[in-house]
Amino acid sequence: MSSKSTRRVGLSIAAVLFLFVLAIGWISGCGNEKAEAPANNPIETSQAPAPAAPAETKAPEQPAAQPAPAGSKKRVVILGFDGVEPTIVDAMFAANELPNLAKLRDGGSYKPLTSAIPPQSPSAWSSFITCKNTGAHGIYDFVARDPAYYIPKPGFGRTEHTKLDASGAVTQAARFTSYRKGDSFWKIADGQGLKITSLMVPFAFPADDMSQGHMLCGLGVQDIRGTDSSFFSFSDTYEKQESIAGGALYPLVFDGDVAKVTIPGARDMRNKYGAPGAFVEVDISFKVDRAAHTVAVTTQTETITAKKDEWSQWVRWTFELSPSYSVHAISRFYVIDAGEHVNIYMACLQYDPKSPYIRFTTPETFSGELEDRYGLYKTIGWDFDTHALRKDTLTEDAFLTDVAQTMAWHERLVLDEMDKEKNMLIAAWTGPDRVSHMFWRFRDPKHPLYTEEGSKKYGRAVEDTYKKMDEIVGKVVAKLAPDDLLLILSDHGFKSFRKGLNVNTWLVRNGYLNIKGQPDAATAFSDDSNNFLDSIYDWTTSKAYSVGMGSIFLNLQGREAQGIVTDAESSALIEEIKGKLLALTDPETGEKVFDNIYTREVFTGESAANAPDLQLAYADGFQSSKPTASGRAPADIFEINDDKWSGEHASSDVANTPGIFFANKKINTDAPRIIDLGVTALTYVGAKVPADFEGKLLLDIGERVQ
Numbered sequence: 156m157s158s159k160s161t162r163r164v165g166l167s168i169a170a171v172l173f174l175f176v177l178a179i180g181w182i183s184g185c186g187n188e189k190a191e192a193p194a195n196n197p198i199e200t201s202q203a204p205a206p207a208a209p210a211e212t213k214a215p216e217q218p219a220a221q222p223a224p225a226g227s228k229k230r231v232v233i234l235g236f237d238g239v240e241p242t243i244v245d246a247m248f249a250a251n252e253l254p255n256l257a258k259l260r261d262g263g264s265y266k267p268l269t270s271a272i273p274p275q276s277p278s279a280w281s282s283f284i285t286c287k288n289t290g291a292h293g294i295y296d297f298v299a300r301d302p303a304y305y306i307p308k309p310g311f312g313r314t315e316h317t318k319l320d321a322s323g324a325v326t327q328a329a330r331f332t333s334y335r336k337g338d339s340f341w342k343i344a345d346g347q348g349l350k351i352t353s354l355m356v357p358f359a360f361p362a363d364d365m366s367q368g369h370m371l372c373g374l375g376v377q378d379i380r381g382t383d384s385s386f387f388s389f390s391d392t393y394e395k396q397e398s399i400a401g402g403a404l405y406p407l408v409f410d411g412d413v414a415k416v417t418i419p420g421a422r423d424m425r426n427k428y429g430a431p432g433a434f435v436e437v438d439i440s441f442k443v444d445r446a447a448h449t450v451a452v453t454t455q456t457e458t459i460t461a462k463k464d465e466w467s468q469w470v471r472w473t474f475e476l477s478p479s480y481s482v483h484a485i486s487r488f489y490v491i492d493a494g495e496h497v498n499i500y501m502a503c504l505q506y507d508p509k510s511p512y513i514r515f516t517t518p519e520t521f522s523g524e525l526e527d528r529y530g531l532y533k534t535i536g537w538d539f540d541t542h543a544l545r546k547d548t549l550t551e552d553a554f555l556t557d558v559a560q561t562m563a564w565h566e567r568l569v570l571d572e573m574d575k576e577k578n579m580l581i582a583a584w585t586g587p588d589r590v591s592h593m594f595w596r597f598r599d600p601k602h603p604l605y606t607e608e609g610s611k612k613y614g615r616a617v618e619d620t621y622k623k624m625d626e627i628v629g630k631v632v633a634k635l636a637p638d639d640l641l642l643i644l645s646d647h648g649f650k651s652f653r654k655g656l657n658v659n660t661w662l663v664r665n666g667y668l669n670i671k672g673q674p675d676a677a678t679a680f681s682d683d684s685n686n687f688l689d690s691i692y693d694w695t696t697s698k699a700y701s702v703g704m705g706s707i708f709l710n711l712q713g714r715e716a717q718g719i720v721t722d723a724e725s726s727a728l729i730e731e732i733k734g735k736l737l738a739l740t741d742p743e744t745g746e747k748v749f750d751n752i753y754t755r756e757v758f759t760g761e762s763a764a765n766a767p768d769l770q771l772a773y774a775d776g777f778q779s780s781k782p783t784a785s786g787r788a789p790a791d792i793f794e795i796n797d798d799k800w801s802g803e804h805a806s807s808d809v810a811n812t813p814g815i816f817f818a819n820k821k822i823n824t825d826a827p828r829i830i831d832l833g834v835t836a837l838t839y840v841g842a843k844v845p846a847d848f849e850g851k852l853l854l855d856i857g858e859r860v861q
């Protein structure tokens with residue numbers, strides 16, 4: 156085997172492992188479960204080779220403060236609510252269910268907000284943060300592909316774990332590198348001497364280096380293993396220890412009332428503890444009181460009592476990798492059953508705010524200060540346990556209780572921060588999005604998982620999060636000064652997800668993609684367990700392929716490693732594929748599958764070279780299938796979505812998947828865009844706006860100053 160092919164296999168393994176357990180949302184379930192690692196060997200973030208970086212254990216130096224601009228007494232407050240769908244807001248307005256937002260609508264502005272292409276959180280929030288289109292900031296999807304190797308990789312950034320030398324000393328601290336191009340607008344404000352606080356804005360990780368700004372990172376912060384969230388589920392009904400998508404199952408064997416389990420914690424990159432990928436293991440014991448329906452959980456250092464149907468208090472963990480280096484984590488429990496059978500859920504091992512694996516606040520001490528103020532708090536960026544709910548290791552009620560409690564803690568934090576003297580306060584909540592993803596099945600009677608009973612019980616779970624949003628807005632408005640500008644956004648709307656399109660299978664059937672060893676395009680399909688795109692497809696004859704939530708890439712000469720499509724051929728080929736897909740209908744219902752298909756010209760800027768050649772924009776009910784995200788081609792073109800992940804927007808059409816926009820002042824357009832808020836905020840507080848920010852002013856407050 157040549158060194159090049161050895162490297163390729165290594166890369167493929169890393170990328171495939173990434174897709175099995177790491178990726179956000181339902182992608183974590185797209186891997187073949189048979190192929191997953193054993194339960195004591197959860198998989199890490201892709202460790203694809205990166206340029207060697209200098210050892211770095213100290214926080215980078217902070218930039219020097221600039222004098223505050225004139226007029227800097229003004230304040231902008233921006234509240235973000237992920238995934239709020241305007242048609243539901245309108246229906247709730249009609250029923251007088253959102254009184255505080257209605258006041259803003261009547262006294263200020265309420266409009267649909269144009270999202271990014273595609274209208275999914277990585278691209279949309281990155282557009283909000285940078286005031287640029289996707290082609291400029293370069294975050295196209297949860298999943299990207301490497302044209303040199305045709306393999307999927309994380310779409311927004313990469314974790315490097317702590318490196319230790321043989322003595323156990325740290326030679327490089329763990330760190331996360333974002334692929335995003337462009338600074339956040341709040342960092343721009345901080346650089347001009349303004350006081351800013353940014354709280355839990357999705358995909359703003361790592362924390363910005365700022366002279367005086369405060370920042371708490373949200374979505375993007377991983378668990379201590381570098382996954383978006385890996386849960387633990389313990390039960391005496393499990394027969395064997397096994398990994399499932401998004402977590403692992405551990406059987407409990409009781410001796411009297413007590414069961415003991417060993418669980419893997421932090422990963423030791425030196426593999427000191429055995430096989431590659433070994434983890435520092437710790438013991439945990441459960442003593443069940445079946446009459447009281449409680450479980451006493453004993454960890455390394457403490458015993459807590461967890462009650463049935465309640466989230467427990469947080470516990471701390473220490474994973475000692477060497478005499479001089481330990482990884483610290485926190486977690487908590489939810490007892491689902493503590494009677495005849497025992498079933499205990501444990502949330503992922505997330506960063507300890509007093510000693511985080513990777514800094515997730517600015518200044519570094521801010522995470523610990525928040526613990527001093529509020530006690531231990533959830534630090535994982537993927538902050539709701541969707542994987543566990545999908546796999547039935549957590550209940551709907553436990554999930555919704557957590558959503559309510561987490562939204563309330565974020566609210567408390569934001570209201571407290573409003574009492575401080577700031578020029579900009581930006582805060583986001585992800586609860587509405589996650590509840591919509593998981594509970595859409597109970598609001599769409601055509602969804603395969605819809606039931607009357609479920610609809611009665613959970614059919615308004617999404618509305619409940621909107622009511623909470625309205626309460627938060629009311630409390631924030633009550634704290635505004637007369638001159639304060641309030642902007643409220645959601646990054647995109649929502650659609651139902653009833654059927655998945657196996658895009659690669661469609662490409663195979665239509666002669667654009669060829670599977671090795673299966674010359675009959677009418678029947679060829681990829682092995683379910685095979686995620687190695689190099690071994691599935693014959694790149695010497697294939698013209699196009701799909702990786703990610705809604706992207707098609709040509710096998711382009713000079714870009715893809717084994718590209719065969721010339722530049723001269725590419726435009727006609729793109730138009731041909733686009734035309735055929737736009738004509739595609741569901742053979743069962745006759746419904747059209749796509750509302751639109753965008754081509755790469757819609758993306759402009761320094762990252763446009765990485766853009767997909769075709770960006771799919773599905774009609775309501777359809778999305779790319781799970782196997783498509785990892786590049787596979789199952790036997791059938793369509794597949795029923797019988798997953799609880801039942802609402803989606805990742806590859807919907809930006810033209811009909813707007814978010815919402817509210818302001819406490821009249822704006823100057825009926826069509827605000829997600830890239831306009833940062834520009835408006837900077838101008839309102841008297842800051843200069845960088846020339847490459849694409850957004851426009853939404854208020855008639857003069858010209859933006861560059």
Ligand SMILES: [Zn+2]
Binds near residue numbers: 588
């Ligand atoms: Zn979403």
